[in-house]
Amino acid sequence: xxxxxxxxxxxxxxxxxxxxxxxxxxxxxxxxxxxxxxxxxxxxxxxxxxxxxxxxxxxxxxxxxxxxxxxxxxxxxxxxxxxxxxxxxxxxxxx
Amino acid sequence: xxxxxxxxxxxxxxxxxxxxxxxxxxxxxxxxxxxxxxxxxxxxxxxxxxxxxxxxxxxxxxxxxxxxxxxxxxxxxxxxxxxxxxxxxxxxxxxxxxxxxxxxxxxxxxxxxxxxxxxxxxxxxxxxxxxxxxxxxxxxxxxxxxxxxxxxxxxxxxxxxxxxxxxxxxxxxxxxxxxxxxxxxxxxxxxxxxxxxxxxxxxxxxxxxxxxxxxxxxxxxxxxxxxxxxxxxxxxxxxxxxxxxxxxxxxxxxxxxxxxxxxxxxxxxxxxxxxxxxxx
Numbered sequence: 001x002x003x004x005x006x007x008x009x010x011x012x013x014x015x016x017x018x019x020x021x022x023x024x025x026x027x028x029x030x031x032x033x034x035x036x037x038x039x040x041x042x043x044x045x046x047x048x049x050x051x052x053x054x055x056x057x058x059x060x061x062x063x064x065x066x067x068x069x070x071x072x073x074x075x076x077x078x079x080x081x082x083x084x085x086x087x088x089x090x091x092x093x094x095x
Numbered sequence: 096x097x098x099x100x101x102x103x104x105x106x107x108x109x110x111x112x113x114x115x116x117x118x119x120x121x122x123x124x125x126x127x128x129x130x131x132x133x134x135x136x137x138x139x140x141x142x143x144x145x146x147x148x149x150x151x152x153x154x155x156x157x158x159x160x161x162x163x164x165x166x167x168x169x170x171x172x173x174x175x176x177x178x179x180x181x182x183x184x185x186x187x188x189x190x191x192x193x194x195x196x197x198x199x200x201x202x203x204x205x206x207x208x209x210x211x212x213x214x215x216x217x218x219x220x221x222x223x224x225x226x227x228x229x230x231x232x233x234x235x236x237x238x239x240x241x242x243x244x245x246x247x248x249x250x251x252x253x254x255x256x257x258x259x260x261x262x263x264x265x266x267x268x269x270x271x272x273x274x275x276x277x278x279x280x281x282x283x284x285x286x287x288x289x290x291x292x293x294x295x296x297x298x299x300x301x302x303x304x305x306x307x308x309x310x311x312x313x314x315x316x317x318x319x320x321x322x323x324x325x326x327x328x329x330x331x332x333x334x335x336x337x338x339x340x341x342x343x344x345x346x347x348x349x350x351x352x353x354x355x356x357x358x359x360x361x362x363x364x365x366x367x368x369x370x371x372x373x374x375x
Contacts, residue, residue: 001144019131022111023148024173031131031149043146073146 002047006054010038010065018092021085028074032089035069044074052079060086096320104322107248108272112171115209116156118323119167119330124158129186137180139219148174151182155190161331165205166194172211172251180219184226191233198240205334206237208245213279214255227256234263242266242338244330247273254279263344266333269306269315276304302363312370
């Protein structure tokens with residue numbers, strides 16, 4: 001397991017909070033909450049992929065520059081699954 | 096199930112624990128206790144290099160079932176095999192104990208356990224075992240007042256200490272995809288050898304521990320199709336029927352007599368013939 005924290009410069013406020021996903025093989029859990037600055041805490045079962053996480057998250061925040069506290073508990077999800085879960089969480093914050 | 100029925104139903108097996116709890120409660124009544132944002136996670140997993148989950152794999156939800164106050168405890172089978180650790184076990188036992196308090200005070204409560212678990216979480220062995228004892232005691236205390244309904248949907252099924260919990264509930268609902276047992280097939284194979292039981296032989300495994308078999312020999316009360324609405328109906332009906340005069344786990348002489356007649360090489364269909372019509 002590896003853990004790291006990544007910071008981004010989002011400023012669009014979130015309406016609510018959302019929880020999606022399960023820490024199951026190839027999947028991840030995302031907790032997304034309103035915050036003043038954008039910090040993503042990642043715990044992942046696969047070591048050595050911080051660069052890929054940064055790139056995946058950069059792409060998400062480029063499209064959705066939200067100010068959010070995000071916690072990710074990952075069990076080996078691919079970048080595609082990570083992107084979908086993030087988009088799903090953001091969608092749920094609006095519900 | 097016909098093709099149109101198959102296409103229009105919502106599979107309960109495919110739902111995660113939170114969605115299952117929501118599906119069993121009356122529409123719009125779901126309210127989660129100790130949800131993921133409360134962050135009551137396992138303190139032991141990260142120390143063993145295992146990624147924890149914010150709800151430790153157990154969803155406790157209050158709401159109503161058939162208009163009556165209810166608590167649904169749903170285990171997430173996809174996280175660590177639905178295993179019972181210190182926190183997940185305490186959530187299950189605590190929810191049952193609170194329901195027992197309500198029941199003792201004369202408040203109506205409908206408790207449902209949605210199993211999907213291999214039993215105790217080995218990484219938290221002793222704490223998980225201790226929690227299991229609390230869960231068993233809580234079910235026995237609670238069922239003296241109100242029926243406790245269990246659901247096993249699959250595909251993991253219900254094994255280990257939770258297999259005992261499933262044996263203690265007032266009414267057990269299973270699907271064909273469910274499995275119920277004490278030692279899981281992999282454990283049996285590992286301990287007794289592949290000649291004893293080939294855990295990869297799925298037809299064999301389901302012929303012994305599958306929901307249809309367990310229902311046929313009276314170890315489960317209702318066999319329901321994998322359909323969220325059908326399961327919600329079955330749960331409501333189980334509560335409407337009320338608690339049995341005597342719980343299956345209290346009928347010790349009955350089960351002992353069955354074991355006395357156990358053939359040397361138990362086989363699914365033979366057991367069905369031997370035990371059908373002999374319902375507890």
